[in-house]
Amino acid sequence: MLDRRRLANIDYWLLFLVASLICLGLGAVYAATGEPGAPLAPTFIHQLWWVGIGTLAMAAVALVDFDKLQLSTYLVYAAALLLLLLVLFIGHTGQGAQRWINLGPFRLQPSEVSKLAVILALARFLAKGRFAGSLGLREIIGPAAIVALPLLLILQQPDLGTSLMFLFVGGAMVFCAGLQLWLIAAVFPVTVFLAPILWHGLEEYQKRRIVAFLKPELDPFGSGYHVIQSKIAIGSGGLWGKGLFAGTQSELHFLPEQHTDFIFSVVAEQFGFAGCCLLLLLFTLLILRGLEIAYQTEDSFGALVAVGVTTMFALYILVNVGMTTGLLPVVGVPLPFVSYGGSAMLTMCAGVGLLLNVRMQRFRFQSKQG
């Protein structure tokens, strides 16, 4: 199973990018939670543990036999659904949402982990020439069901950000699998039609966040507070930033949730536009690498898994930076590899594991053909 040829095909460039991002992320969590000279904050140590667990998960997923992985996708999908059901009954509540399952010292957020299960299941369903690169209305019923099942469960928690992620990641995969163009064109009018209906289904805190996004000045101490303080933190960083631990917005706790969803603001305040650009450059290279892996894979299942994982990374990055800079409403979406949070770290690392695995298969097919 662990043959040397496969090991020789490990994508070291991808590993380097991910390692760099994780290191930067640890630095950011340190900057957001620690103080100069003080002992390491418990949250930072927690994050170190999660990096370790994530690395193990990455290795495990990367080294699993590709065929076995492909065969077990529906099983993984079923397990994820079970976890999502479980969280509704024994889950832990935080900030108005029931999201976590207690696992001894750690807490697991099944909605995070289930994303990979959906990507795998969807890739399996769309691949192997079943639709010959052309999906009409009838052909997307299956994929829609695969996405909708966990999505409905997650909406029960409720977790708007993750639900939207499911939609967009699924959409990107269906698009790449060959969704007919007229259906893409139809998405916009349908969205406009559905928006008011969806609005009524939203929780009160979600509505408040969207209103706060549209007009943060209305309630500077309430829901708009996050966005205003985050924009101040980012903007006041300027070109070069205020320096490590010198960010007044983060060090004096004006910035809410600064080590989790708003960690980008900490980076932006302390390291400025230059620091942000460095971080975004690494992310862009990661996305490009992911898309390259998808492009070069001869196997459509592998290609679609790579598309799903890479789109997930890209969306997390864009939505997170978008909400901290006031471009998008505040939805609880972490910054991959950087935000504090175990489940997200686990998911992202496992996602990288999938990319590594797909990448290694490239040569297998080539050797078979050759």
Added chain:
Amino acid sequence: MAPALHHRQTEITQIRRRLTWLAALLFLGIVGVVARLWFLQVLEGERYANLANRNIYRVIRLPALRGTIRDRNGVLLAGNRPAYNLVAVTEDLADRRHLPETLYRLFPEEAAAFDAALASARAKRIPSFMPVLLKEDLAWQEMAAVEQHAAEMAGITIAAVPVRHYPEGELAAHLLGYVGKINEQQLASPDYAGYAGNDEVGQSGVERTYQSVMRGQDGHQLIQVDSLGRVQQVLSVSTPVAGPDLYLTLDSRFQREAERLLAGRRGAVVALDPRNGAVLALASFPTFDPNRFASGLGAADWQALQSDPSMPLMNRASQGQYPPGSVFKIVVAVGAMEDDLGGVGVFCNGALAYHGRRYRCWKKTGHGQIDLHRAVVESCDVFFYELGLRLGIGRIAHYARCLGLGRPTGIDLPGESAALIPDAAWKRKHRHEPWWGGETLSTAIGQGFVLTTPLQLARMIAAIGAEGVVRRPFVGAAAGSGAALRPLAGRQDVGVLPLSVAHLEGLRNALEGAVEGQHGTGGQARVKAVRVAGKTGTAQVVGMEEVPREVPEAGKHHRDHALFVCFAPVEAPTIAIAVVVEHGGHGGESAAPIAGALLDWYFRHPEMAEVYPQDAGKLPLPAPSPPPAAAAPTP
């Protein structure tokens, strides 16, 4: 298998084609995010940096101690004392939303006010480390009670703040004025730029005139806070600079004497130094205690003071308007001499017939043949009717204005009255009627429309004594901290009377005769060893037609106002006095004795005759006494 393989191939091709689009879309997203960051951090960076600073910096004002007010001898007239305020620091309270039960038990009547103060602080989002004022100026027993129960009332403390204090109580209350919270008009006015909503400012008297002098320089503390408002560090402190002390020309002993003499009546006394215009004493009665304002006067008390029919808040010396009566004859006499009517002789048979009406002299039997000198000494009305007719209202008004009547004197006290010197133009404008000749007769003896303030009369008589120089009266002598004193405006000559030396001499002789002479009306103002020149006045309160003159039984409010003006010593005057006693009856009988007693006191204290302040730069000011007890932390 071949079609399936074909399908797979098209599938892969499709995925690759679509991937290009996806890549483009994601790249566009990245570009958008970078553009947003460029906008926030580079284009708008400075604005957000300012906002970040506003988040974390707070400026706390450290109010400066107000300068004291002292008399010419350094006697403290207004200082600062510590007041002990009851405050709550919400973050130290056992329950942030409620005050301790013990506190309600100690102050049962204040419970509602306490709750209101706490609620208002919460509504204004005042940071929890800032003290909330519950009750101002605790009494000694209240303080003791709070101290005793301190253990049961965490978060309730006593804070010492300086409060204006007038150790002499009512002494010179109108002149000193009082302080009070700045009002909305003041806040809106450019004169009060740099003041904040709760500042105490001078609201009357020299407290108001010299507000900007005594205020000092507030200090500031720049602190850094966290998002909860807790102080992280003090970044910079500028210590407040106490306001300079204000020295007045007043002599508090002399002022006390003036007030003692006036006590129980309504009226005013003004004593000036004719040589420079310095106010030696300025008394108005009834009076008030300015300390009541310093510790926060309630609305009811304020109403009571405002609506008191005796008007204790009015400074009668500078704001009271009285018909001058016979004192006005000085004006007519000045006019007559200058207009070459000084040699006129008149026969007084007790009345003058004019246009079918008889204008009576106060002496029913008449003065007989009379000249200017005797007419001033004996205050003959008929003589001045005649002079008035010859001069005409226009000339009378002209000379009155030359003597400083009919306009504010420019004294450094707020709210001074202009009073009124009438003439034909005034009457046309305000009464829409022509000037009648009979009105000239009334005006010539200081009745009718003419009104003056005691301060104006004092300045007028001072000018007669001071070689005819009209000077601006002033009370503020110098201001400074410790030995570094700078003079305030000081002596200011406003004009010179159009009188020749000989005429001035003649007038002074006549005024001397009015006091020192055998038939003088002001004999009661005489003092030992000093010759006094003066003029009595008895001003009718109601028209001649309504109540017959000299009816002793007429109600008190119908009795005449008694006036007296004088200067002394005649040969080189160092003091000029004006006395007005409302409804005092005869000037010679109730006003002149007050002036006499004051002169007596004055000449028994030879140091009073020194010119104060001397020329600018060389101020004979008292050695600075130890700092006011106000700053001391003991009650």
